[in-house]
Amino acid sequence: MTEIEHKTEITYHKLYEFGKLFESNNLGLDCIQNSFCPSMNREQVFKTGEGSGKSGSFFFLTHDKRFMIKTIKASELKIMLEILPDYISHLVKYPDSLISKIFGVFTVKRTRMDPVILALMENTVQLKSPKMLRFKFDLKGSTHGRKTKGIVTS
């Protein structure tokens, strides 16, 4: 066992509010510990960033592909905290909602490093077999190439 001394502070914003989501989704301690156990995620650590898209943002998928962790912006954190009470009450009321489930937002602070804001999300694509996935759509908010020159008359 090797010990590395380096002070790290991790703030879980509104932990007890998010705790309601864990309860409503029947996520127990053993389940979480199994998904996030560092030793079981060693291979995943070397795969961080795969599929993170154009932005190159940090993107971590747990070994059981159940959860993912991604970096978010400070403005996104602010919005998340603003909508949190409504967001949680909706998901608790409708546990089968198709809205992406965010189980937590964190700020990680280390010495000599800027704070990192992360979101812990449920992986929406959880299939028993990869063969079940037939189509994959990536919805974009871009307006690029979506404008017409005007009304076309014949």
Add this chain to the structure above:
Amino acid sequence: MTLSEQRHQDEVEDVQMVPLNMFLSSSLNTELVFSILSGITQFCLLNFVRNELTVEQEKQFRQMEYRVDRYGDTTITMRKIKIQDIERWDRIKANDMVTQPNNGVSTTLERKTERASTATFRRVITIDGLNKTTSSMTPSKNLSEVLSDK
């Protein structure tokens, strides 16, 4: 705030996050990712403390250093992390991934570092006046490493 101001602010935030994301995504800082994973499991101990804990979990809980502020934000402080079989987490492992024969196909790490460095340059070129912001962040050390490799 107008839409254009919002867009500008988003772009600024994007630029500021590039070195940090690159640092995290490049797998060069396994120690930080290890800390994040350990931290999440520790938070769950706090969240599920009312439930029955095993002896090992209770031991972990008692060793935790945490505080809850008036906004309901919970902060844990980790002063050291314990890693079993540290050689398995060594950076050499990541280097192995680069040096493996790959028959002309880019390895994972090569692709990631290449993409991250490209992203950085694209941002710096397109948005003026932000070089200072990006270069002031600690993870830029890894960018220079990537550049020297190239």
